[in-house]
Amino acid sequence: MAKTNPGRFFEDYRLGEVIAHAVPRTVSGGERALYHALYPSRFALASSDEFARASGLPAAPMDDLITFHTVFGKTVPDISLNAVANLGYAEGYFRKPVYPGDTLRSESEVIGLKQNSNGKSGVVYVRTTGRNQRDEVVMEYVRWVMVRKGDLDAPAPETVLPDLAKAVDPADLIIPEGLDFSNYDFTLAGEPHRWGDYEIGEQIDHVDGVTIEEAEHMMATRLWQNTAKVHFDATFRPDGQRLIYGGHVISMARALSFNGLANAQMIVGLNGGAHANPCFSGDTVKAWSEVLDKAETSAPGVGAVRLRLVATKGGDPFRLKGQDGKYLPEVLLDLDFWALMPL
Template identity: 75%
Template sequence: MLKTVQKTNAGRFFEDYCIGQMIDHAVPRTVGTGERAMYHALYPARHVLYSSDAFAQFSGLAASPLDDMIAFHVVFGKTVPDISLNARANLGYAEGRWLKPVWPGDTLRAQSEVIGLKQNSNGQTGVVWVRSRGLNQHDETVLEYVRWVMVKKRDPESPAPETMVPDLAEVLEPAALVVPAGLDFTRYDSTLAGEPHRLRDYTVGETIDHVDGVTIEEAEHMMATRLWQNTSKTHFDGTMRDDGSRLIYGGHVISMARTLSFNGLANAQMIAGLNAGSHANPCFAGDTVRAWSEVLDLAETAAPGVGAIRLRLVATKGGAPFTLRDDGGKYLPHVLLDLDYWALMPL
């Protein structure tokens, strides 16, 4: 009688995690200029520091690094088979920091540590908190962030682990942000960047309607999901949902909203920190994504001519701009994304 040995990966379930568990994710990936070209084909990305070697060199860098969100997507994609293959929902982000630029030719890998566990009252699922890191070929951490996901249990009757909810910072202090070595905005050319508005031109509480919209295409979001090697079934397998729709990868919405924010925030050049984030409602092909921002804080850094702006970035699929929650505090149905981040901007 032939013996069948399970060789395929069914993913981890809630009871497979424990506090302090370290997970090294497969598969390392070398990124290049083709990654930039594909990113700019998928999203209307126009921030000049990621478009021009000459501008980057004028700003003190060796060349134009790859877009910040490329690093995020590559690292996130590595974590999916081990963290969220059996997830019901990606619930939030915190304490994200971009620590080193990623250059064409770098090889990225990912590692995660389980820092929190809490079984839900239904006994069917639980929440897993992980701190994930992206490392380059020199074992330098280029990116780190915390995210938490709701994961199915393999056996609802299995005992619940001891609850541990991590104490996470609500907001990164400006001093915790890392400015790339050499970055200097004292000779910043606003004409080439596309807008004159610098840090001093923004005020806390100001809101900006980014005006433009992009309709999500089925082919493009599928290309993005494969590009980032994201194996979450709900993004590429139409049989996973009763309606036959494929859920748009949340990172696709983040990148779309970030690049739409160029109109009004063209000088918010580099993402330096991720304070919080929530995918408020699902996005599907055919939805038209729009974005608006609110200025939450302003700060200076030690780097010459470089300031930091804290922004709330909201992606929507319609509805009036600057509307977020109903009277009960629940996200309105047209809100797709609520993201709180720091970006580096000339003073």
């Protein structure tokens, strides 16, 4: 009897199935240091215990995307080991900050299935929940993945597409307990721009760029224990290239957005996202943002801003789609999220 795991194929998923993912992961200051070595991230709240304590938190939380990558990485062996591509995200909630010493685990529920017309693959929709050692939900999100079929003759399942919200309602955002930006230090944070300085519709060119290195991408993907074959095995794609993990592009773009959005301190909601085109080693990632919406919160001195973060590999900023409605070939990522910012 074979003891190895070839991964699930499209025909192996069942609607309503709940999958508990191995292996729990205790995060530490090591993850924070490696994250800041891999990405030019300088957001003060996640960098300084003292800054975080002055903002009402017990210590600096882990960068929100460390939580996302860790929870996501747990799901890969069961959800996307045989994926063609990770297609999108919706209904993402960051419910509790994660601190060094917390242990994270993940489970996913299959909420939608649709076989592609070519009969060789299908799209699997899952709602993933990450919990800490106290069984508290730290984050949850929906994603959909195109997965290969192992048996091309396997019958197609009934098509079920989940009804997903176009955006997280700002009233449903969870503000970390104790967070208070009343005495926010803009000098230490790095920029003077507060919530009231941003206007809906405003676009920001983050100016800087980073060329993706094969070694750094591989280190990052291993760090999150992401085992998807397309990221590691150069023989797995017809072009012989290893696909850069989409989360690597997300973190790079988020880090680059510091230049212009240094005070967008915490991600609390993930409205949607698409990996528009593949990214490969040697591509230079740049980023721009658009302010989509703003909302007040119940926390003292804290406002919420809805941002579209776009990562590109060239071209002029602020261009997203062509006249045909499709993403331009230089667009890598289109991410829509809520972040917390001082009023």
